[in-house]
Amino acid sequence: MAAVDLQAVHDTLVSVAFEAGRMILAANPSSISTDTKMNAVDIVTETDQAVERMVTARLRAAHPSFAFVGEETYQPGVTRITSSPTFIVDPIDGTTNFVHGFPNACISLGLVVDRVPSVGVVYNPFQDLLFTGVRGAGSYMHRNASLEDGKGKGERVKLPLGGDRPLGDLSSALVSIEWGSQRDGENFEVKARTFRKLAAAKESGGGMIGGMRSLGSAALNLCACAAGQLDMYWEGGCYAWDVAAGWCILSEAGGQMVSGNPGGWETEVDSRVYLAVRGASAGQKELVEEFWGVIGDGEMDYKH
Template sequence: MADIDLQAVHDTLVSVAFEAGRMILAANPSSISTDTKLNAVDIVTETDQAVERMVSSRLRDAYPSFAFVGEETYQAGVTRITDAPTFIVDPIDGTTNFVHSFPNACISLGLAVDRQPAVGVVYNPFQDLLFTGIRGRGSYMQRNASLEAGKGLGEKVKLPLGGANPPALGDLSSALVSIEWGSQRDGENFEVKARTFRKLAAARENGGAMVGGMRSLGSAALNLCACAAGQLDVYWEGGCYAWDVAAGWCILNEAGGRMVSGNPGIWDTELDSRVYLAVRGARSGLKELVEEFWKVIGDGKMDYKH
């Protein structure tokens, strides 16, 4: 990676993200063409496809030797993430939110090198909220990110928001946990999720974890960025893809957080494992909270194909 200028890649991705944001904001969700993939809740729009074409064109022009993996051009069983420098892109993460004009949707732009997240840029144009991270150089959040200096441009704040010595993690009873149902709504993967969600919510007297609270932002990338910021303690997901998590994973790592497997017992998980458990940075308690969450899952195991 020594010969890759990660700062230059970051700067290119930020520029691309702002251009994508303008395209997303210009679209009218009530009049654009919409289709489905897996089922009725797995939505793709013409805006997703147009944004990915723009992103692919710009990144291939800027970095012709880098590989490119995008959600809308992914081919099951064919597309692979290798050790080569690879842009991993979700043109609109949170498409269901987008088509409902619910303002939790973003573009997620990641660079992986040796199958490890190296640069991450996540931009929510509806809130003009930008998250960025570069391996070894920290991660940041910026509000009013597309405005000019002196005209409302927000301060670039280093993550986590709690500072260099973020609060310790307690047990699940005090944790704010993000969960997502995903698009697969039957089979064993769905049953593992449903059982785990119920046990997280249930009172301890009934064998539950009595979790402090559960949230669903509808976007894997934004869930990871909220963990990186310290706004969420934990995010658990099964069924998403590398393009959903690559950028946010880098941002989480640089904020002192940790990504492990969403299946119990696996501390080192792959970028394309499709099963993830993210925990915010903290001065203590991370290992204990991960193990407590895995205990809630119990013998359950999610298994998603590529």
């Protein structure tokens, strides 16, 4: 296969993201039908499904030779991400936020090539906030992104926003964590123990973390980390479509994605267990190892 024109793919994804954003904003969460997948907190709406159908049609028309993996068409144990160029799509990341009218939801559009996140577009239509990344070409944040020039359109700003300032230890870190939809079993226990230890005082063996946040969207967590607004993001249980786009944006901002389980400096796009650290001139390795030390012997294991 000929080399992929990543910039052309980026331009297509941005156009698709704006169209998806208009569909999301036009929906009335109080009147749309919802269903659940795993349990009551694992929600899917008719808007998720409609957006994915539109995205699928647009991307297959533009790049018919590329593979496609979408959250709403994923088949457990069947769907696989290969080395072929593959679009990996979450039509609404942050569906629980969406149905509550909480303005932290987005469309996440990623392209992986040889299983490496190579283009990422994440768009929050409620805030008209766009994050983009192209492998080898940097990543950017754009406020009021859908407006016409001269009508309040914001500047396209290279990430990270504050430069690659050094990282400190956990006591000065702002870290995003998520409970996820699995609320029992050993994976849940690892999270619960880690959350408690992160928050506890150092005198009692804790990490005395500077602050913990839960944005409710893996893609937006990764973009905030890429922007330098968060220092780290830890989660187990999410899928490739939650992280593929944000991973590219993070990497192009100098950030690093490692395993959410201790010791894994290399991890796969579909590993389902992730720890992201923002770009920094110093301190990435030390902060990752300190975080892994809080997890200790715990290990999360999620099936595909």
